[in-house]
Amino acid sequence: MNLQDIIPKLDHDGKLVILSSAIRTLDYGFLTVFLGVYLTLMNFTVTQAGLIFAGIMAGSALSNAIASWKGDFIGRKNFLLILAGLMAFAGFCFPLASNVYFLILIGLFAVTTSSGGDRTAFTSIDTAILAQTCRPNQRTLVFSYYNLTTILTKAIGALLITIPHFIQSTSDISEINSFKLMFLIYAFFALLSMLSYSGLSRNIEPDVTPKKRHSASRSKDEKALIIKMTALSSMDALGGGFVLRSFISFWFVNQFGVSLFSLSAIFFSAQLLNLTSVALASPLATRIGLVNTMVFTQVAANLTFVGMAFSNGLSVAIGFFLLHELCNDMDVPTRQSYTMAIVPAESRTAMASLNNLGRNIAQVISPISAGLIAQVTFLGAPFIAGAIVKLGYNYALYTMFREIKPEG
Secondary structure (H helix, E strand, C coil): CCHHHCCCCCCHHHHHHHHHHHHHHHHHHHHHHHHHHHHHHCCCCHHHHHHHHHHHHHHHHHHHHHHHHHHHHHCHHHHHHHHHHHHHHHHHHHHHCCCHHHHHHHHHHCCCCCCCCCCCHHHHHHHHHHCCCCCHHHHHHHHHHHHHHHHHHHHHHHHHHHHHHHHHHHCCCCHHHHHHHHHHHHHHHHHHHHHHHCCCCHHHCCCCCHHHHHHHHCCHHHHHHHHHHHHHHHHHHHHHHHHCHHHHHHHHHHHHCCCHHHHHHHHHHHHHHHHHHHHHHHHHHHHHCHHHHHHHHHHHHHHHHHHHHCCCCHHHHHHHHHHHHHHHCCHHHHHHHHHHHCCCHHHHHHHHHHHHHHHHHHHHHHHHHHHHHHHHCCCCHHHHHHHHHHHHHHHHHHHHHCCCCCCC
C-alpha cells in the first residue's frame, strides 16, 4: 500500500479549504447541539423551535440558490468571504433576539445549520474547489479527509456547550446570559474562517469561457443527471429534516431530562463515531462501489431511527443514536465524489449547489412538519416519518444510478 492511498496529495488551495471548513465547523458542532438547549431555556414550544430550525434551513437554501445562479460569476473566493462575513454578523445578532420571528429572520442570513451536516453554500463551493485540487483517483479519499476534519472539529465544537456552566460557576452572570455570551465565540470563529479563506488563489475559479458555457447548455444528459440527483437529494433531506441534530438535542432534553454535561458527552461520542464512519467510506467504496456504499449504509442508519422512536429508556435511546452515527456518514464523501465525477468540471458548482439547494428546501418543510407531528402524536414520531422517507430515497437512488459509473 502506497502512502498516497492513505494520505491524499492536495495543492495549497485544497489545504486552505479544509482548514477553513474545519474552523467554520467548530461553530456548527457547537450550534447544532447548543441551539436546542438554548431554545428550551427561552421557553419556546416544539412548534416554535421547528419554525426557527426551518428558518435556518431556509437561509441555507437561499445561499445555495445564489451560488447556483451567480456563484461562479461572483467568484468562488469572494462568495466564500461574503458567506463567512454573514455568518459572523449573525453571531452578533442571535443573542439580541428573543422573539421567534426575529430568530427566524436571523436564520435567513446566518449561513449556518441546525442539522448534523453542513448544507450551506460553503460546502457547495468547497466541494467544487476540492474536486479540482487533486487527482481523479484520489477524489473520494480527499472528500473523506475533508469530512473527517470537519467531523472532528464539530466534535470539539459540541464540547463548547459546557462553557456556560463554567461561566456561571465563576461569575455572577445568569444562566440565560451565559448562553447568550456563547454567540460571541461563534462570531469569532466565523471571522477566523473568513481570514483563512482570504488566502485562496485565483486557481480555484472555474474556466467559464463563452464556448464552455454554450457547450454545457446543450448537454441534455448533463442536465438530466443534475435534475435527478437534485430531486433525490431533496427526498433524502426531507426525511433527514424530521430529525435535525437540534431536534435530537431537544428530544433528549425533553424526553429523558438529559443534563447539559450528559448531552455534550453523547454528541461528542456521536462525532467520534462519525469519524469512523467517514474513515470507512473510501475503502468500502473501493470494494463495493460508490452507489452501493451510499445506499446500503444509509438503509442501516435509517432503521435505527425507528429504534430511537420506540426507546423506553435513555440507555437504549443512546445506543440506537450512536449506532445511527456509526453508519450515517459513509454516504457523505462518496456522494460528493460521485456527483463531482459524473459532470464536467465547469458544471461542478451547479451540481453541488443545486443538490444542496434541493436539500435545503426540503429541510425547510420537514422541521415544521416534525414539530406538528410531535405535538399531535408523540415526541418520537418524527424519527419514524424521517426513516420512511429516507428508505424511499435509498431505493430510488439505487434503481436510478447503479448503472451510471463515475469517471476517474
